[in-house]
Amino acid sequence: MSFAAVDVIRTKRDKGVLSDEQIDWVVDAYTRSAVADEQMSALAMAILLNGMTAAEIARWTAAMIASGERLDLLTVGRPTVDKHSTGGVGDKITLPLTPLVAACGAAVPQLSGRGLGHTGGTLDKLEAIPGFGTKLTNEQFVEQLSTVGAAICAAGEGLAPADRKLYALRDVTGTVEAIPLIASSIMSKKIAEGTGALVLDVKFGSGAFMRDVADARELARTMVELGKAHDVTTVALLTDMEVPLGRAVGHSVEVEESLEVLAGGGPQDVVALTMALAREMLDAAGLADADPRAAIDDGRAMDSWRALVRAQGGDPDAPLPVADEVERITADRDGYVATMDAYAVGVAAWRLGAGRARKEDPVSSSAGIILHRKPGAAVKAGDVIMELRAEDAAKLPAALEVARTAVTVADAPPNPRPLILDRIS
């Protein structure tokens, strides 16, 4: 069956419900370029403003999966479980979590992305490790899951090509923030990659794409339902992203922090979230008896990390790059750190060189921010709160300007915020 693209656009523009046939046609025709970019972007804007029903989102996701190949991970010989975060500032959790869960007996197929805007991307962080390669063929990916139990790489060209095209289009047309499109984009890739179970870290707050907790909850529910409809055991945690995660924001600095966690240390919030997500992943994979704490304490998690890095061409013993140009933000009075706005910190790291304006831009591996004191900490006037690092000194002033807006010092400590707000399954 064939439809005029304009009729499909008009249906959604006029708050109608797209039929299964319209969705199948428009996703397929767009992948084949029979529907033009300017038609899909108008449709995406209409979807953003007028929404989609649960049935429309499910069909749209299925059509995106059907636009490409679907991996079969049954040959891996272990239960497979993946984790996806909707993105935040200082969110390095994939780095310690993936080898930890692999060390406990699951296989973790991690197809990851790059940073865009104020959030960092897992692949950019890993590329701070000398030699680390993020491109694997499907065969290499499946093979490494069997041998190492984990792989962290870019999604292959063949998986959900409709999503690849639509994602790039949304980025330049102001249509990123549509819940139906975010949910179908994430879930089509995860389902096509063949994982048996999936744990979602859906973030809300200033540093997340969903600032509002109600939006984040709706996105989480939508994705959990999509997973179930495709026989992927799916659980979501709603987690706070008002403040950056951990004490490091950047690439090499976040790898360092991840190694601390795998060595049994690390900032409390990063450890807590890593452990909570590990527990969810192991339960979802049917490994309820596995003990991630023990896997850190006895060194199996670190061994798994080293095997993963080596398998992807990296040297786990090579020193990580360090940026030489430094500026510091200090407390201007005695008191307590009251706020540390995640978005402003993310923008500051971006301005230091850690982020990119366009997909094809390079990033600085060593640029980043160290958070010496986080909200709740007592400070005296002159104490260092934040340290900004760049390769290029010229990048410091603009970063400093926005970083200063992130921090306030007050007479009393702020009320503590729970890191994990809710669990949706």
Next chain:
Amino acid sequence: MSFAAVDVIRTKRDKGVLSDEQIDWVVDAYTRSAVADEQMSALAMAILLNGMTAAEIARWTAAMIASGERLDLLTVGRPTVDKHSTGGVGDKITLPLTPLVAACGAAVPQLSGRGLGHTGGTLDKLEAIPGFGTKLTNEQFVEQLSTVGAAICAAGEGLAPADRKLYALRDVTGTVEAIPLIASSIMSKKIAEGTGALVLDVKFGSGAFMRDVADARELARTMVELGKAHDVTTVALLTDMEVPLGRAVGHSVEVEESLEVLAGGGPQDVVALTMALAREMLDAAGLADADPRAAIDDGRAMDSWRALVRAQGGDPDAPLPVADEVERITADRDGYVATMDAYAVGVAAWRLGAGRARKEDPVSSSAGIILHRKPGAAVKAGDVIMELRAEDAAKLPAALEVARTAVTVADAPPNPRPLILDRIS
């Protein structure tokens, strides 16, 4: 000043008001292709769904005018006045009206369009006249206004190029029906053409682009304000398009009907609307003493028509093409014609070959429909209500199918509908 297109799109997406600088930038950058089609279509959809303030529409219109050249008609030596109709079925009014007003002493600069969808276009109708050319240079256009007092042609490439590009984009992206975009499109061309006064025929009802009278009224008000802001005396009539205008729908058949009007006859509704619009145009041009009825009765209007046709290469005495393949719709019972849906009649004419699916398609000059009886007429079973004519007999069945849905016969005549509902100035 320069803006990221995404920021402009987001502003309107999130129901904000675009700044003057944002509007100037995005219209200019789109004309230069620095803003991509897929970005402008997302913005157009956001404008359609979230609207624009009067100030935004005014600035957008000014930016579209500024994207190209603006004609100066002061050398014409007569007061200039144009008419624009928002489009309908059987709307041939421009054909008798333009020479009539010219015969009364005004100059009528008529930049017209082609039909798209179910409505006919003035240029397609005129091209039914053997030899008639619809392309004039700016110099020919101004010269003909001085000598003949009227010219009906396509807009030159240099006038409002932003609108030309945006109009084509809206047509394929489901964003035609946005009042701010319709108003700025029409008014930017009319103001750039240099007319001193403008009368708008804003149609509502099944055969119009605005089905709802409230939408048509808002469009009319918006355009009148835009005209005034640019020192163009502007008046709008809100007119009914629930039923086709006159008794002919097509190209050569509408030229025939227009000649009847110029000869002093013609259907009552076409005559009434022509006379009302002529009165408005002459008043707006400062020619309150001119008498259009006299100009028809004494043959000056017909002389003006013949001069216009000759000036554009046409032969006013050449026979018009006639389509040989005919089907008729007859009354299935005694009664009164109760309804004659303009949209269905327009679609039927389109299916007969009078319309085009894409801008570059040719049209059949002779295909069309003759309405033998209009709503209110008494009929007996078997009386002919409509006659469908095509060059290609294969086109008749599909046209007949939809034309039948246009007509109902009832026991009592319908309540008469006023042709002109309101005047907005």
